[in-house]
Amino acid sequence: MFSMTSMTGGEAVVLTLESIGVRHVFGIVSVHNLPIFDAVSRSKTVKLIPCRHEQGAVHAADGYARSTGEIGVAITSTGPGAANAMGGMFEAYTASSPVLMITGQVGSSSYGKGQGELHEAESQMSMLECVTCCVEHVSRHSEIVPALVSVISEIRNGRPRPGAVEIPIDLQYAVGEVQDISVPIPPRTMPPQSDIDDAAVILESAVRPLLVAGGGVVNSDASENLVALAERIGAPVLTTIEGRGSIPEDHPLAMGPNTDMVVMDPLFYEADVVLAVGTRFQQSNNTHKGIVIPGRLLHLDVDPGMIGLVHETELALVGDARLGLAALVASLRTANTENDWLPRAQSLREHIVSTSRNAIGLDISEIMDVIARRLPRNGIVAKDATISAYLWANRVLPVYEPRTSMRPVSMAIGPGVPMGIGAAIGSGQPTVVVQGDGGLMLSLGEMATIVQEQIPLVICVFNDRGYGILRFIQKSAIGGRQVGVDLETPAFSEIAEAFGMDSAKVCNPREFEKSFGMALDSQRPFMIEIDLSSLAPMRIQPQGTPVRD
Known part of the structure; x- marks a missing residue:
């Protein structure tokens, strides 16, 4: 990318990312990361995916990492930008996902003085340490590459976890010498x-x-x-x-x-x-x-x-x-x-599949079968924390290959769409999001990212106008009283069209099959809103009491 060893701190960051094969970064430009974004814009191999919220950027980097096995990279501003990213970093940490977050910091001369600099965050390192395996602060230009190499190596070592590096803005602009970059790949550990x-x-x-x-x-x-x-x-x-x-x-x-x-x-x-x-x-x-x-x-x-x-x-x-x-x-x-061990196990599996299908009803079963039939074996399904995921997408929608199924391991609502963005970009495979209406509201802004980048993502919004799983929990936990679970939801298909995304609203499996086929064939952003009130109801059936003595 750069012809000389003398370069800005921002260029040193991008050169390091290029050296480990990073193809995409996710983030939001800011006055505290502008030199890094400028260097990305001039890179021949690293492309920026401009997200609309830092949490979405980290979730997208997470989905990218899970679908590829590569390090997912998110770039944020210091202070509020880094704080916005914490939900995504918490999820990546819980999921053991190799995500690298690069964030800015106020200028070196102001760092740690509490003088009220723009976006000042004296305790940012402590915040990041809660959701990472390692964090590095850079104090001089010559430390930028070593800090990145150290964190990347730790992210890759053994059980993957996210890591972070914060770089003061003056060091991003500063020009200094950068030697050849070597990022060692930690050896795999063989059991004795x-x-x-x-x-x-x-x-x-x-x-x-x-x-x-x-x-x-x-x-x-x-x-x-x-x-x-x-x-x-x-x-x-x-x-x-x-x-x-x-x-x-x-x-x-x-x-x-x-x-x-x-x-x-x-x-x-x-x-x-x-x-x-x-x-x-x-x-x-x-x-x-x-x-x-x-x-x-x-x-x-x-x-x-x-x-x-x-x-x-x-x-x-x-x-x-x-x-x-x-x-x-x-x-x-x-x-x-x-000889009879496997048949006994298979009969238990068959019982679970049969019971699950009965619980979700004929309509959802048919919709699930459409997804399974039309999506190729290497197609990716990203699930949000929603009742449709709990009852069938995480359980009986078949998965055939590794890195083709993902969900919020932390059980947070909202990551589904941005994780799908990262997975679709990283893998290049057809990607579907199983999304609830409540969780979608947390990531609605990323629809602009999808349209701007023309990501061929199919978002299936299962709309029950509220938090369905919490309705069930409240029935058993607080005597049937309902609080905060019924939501006023917009016309999602119309919102999708306002963003410039193709969309359809469906009320039965036949309409879904037609729209899902159109969505996959179009290879364009597409939203399908499924009105759950028009389908046979899903029933959450509590499991029987186990005998575990």
Whole structure:
């Protein structure tokens, strides 16, 4: 990009991003990041996606990272701009997503003096430390590249997490010498061979083995090795929601993202050996909290802090999921799985699918089938935290490949659309957003981004005029009283058209199929508003009380 080693701080930032293959950055221009944006505008390989809110920019960088496995980059201003980004950074931290946030800071001569400079934020570092694995402050031009290299290396090391760098505005303008940039890729950690050998002996002895695959399998690109291991020993595979795509969900060994379904309790109870890979056993609901694993638990994870955190582990395998699974496949010689173990597991999966379809009703089932039928196997679905995601998009809408399914792991409402933006741009694959009406209001401004950049994103807004899942929770938690859950919602399809986006409002599955086909074929921004009041109602059915003694 630049012909000389003498360059501004902003140019040094972009040169560093180019050196690690960054193709897109997301952000909002400001007086406190202008030199960086100027350098981006002159880059031949890095393109700016101008977002409308810093939180949306970070969510988009997060979606980009999850769909590609690359580092997603968001650039914000200091002070209020950085503060606006915190919701996105919180989500990226919760989701173990490799996001780099670059933010400005007031000039070096004013930093830390509390003199009321524009956008002054003396404690910005402390704020960022709450939602990152590492934060660096730059004190001189010569520190810009080393700070970025340090944070990028830490983001990539082991379990991915977001990181941040703040650069005072005078240093972004300052000119200095920059040497050749080298950003080392941290080596993958192999579990000790002695632990692999011990695990292989235990797995070979299993007659009812069970695999549990989490997001770490996807993050480490270990899906092929997971499937190879499952096939080698004939083990059914349960995934977490973040682990979806680690095994194709039409594979006979795939039991779906059902670790929190009481129906699956017999698998945990009867399994004599459970191998958990890349999961922290997130305690996101009471069903997860009540899971009991009586058999021998082996836990493979790159983060040793996750092993034994929730369930007592007989054998810890600390290391990369891809390397660990490959080593296990190579070490296994025999399998002793009972012949009726897999059919029993499959019957439980079939029961969950049948029950889920009954709960969501015929109309939503048909809409779900349209999405599954029309979207290619490598198509991406980004889900917001909405009742449609909880009841079917996170559960029974099939996922076939890794990095094609994402949702707010923090259960926050609003990330769906901007995550879809990042995923569509990063992957280049057809991308659909399953969005509720309440959550869309938090990201409505990003529709302007979609239209400006002509991102071929299909936004499916399931409109029940309120917070459907909270209506259900309030019925059981506060005696049926309803508060704050019924919302006045706009005509979303008309808003989409006002932005310059193609749109349709549908009231039945036939209309949805026609509009969804048009949306995919157009390869343009498209919104489909689904009026849930015109469809057969979805029913949230509380799970039965588990017996877990």
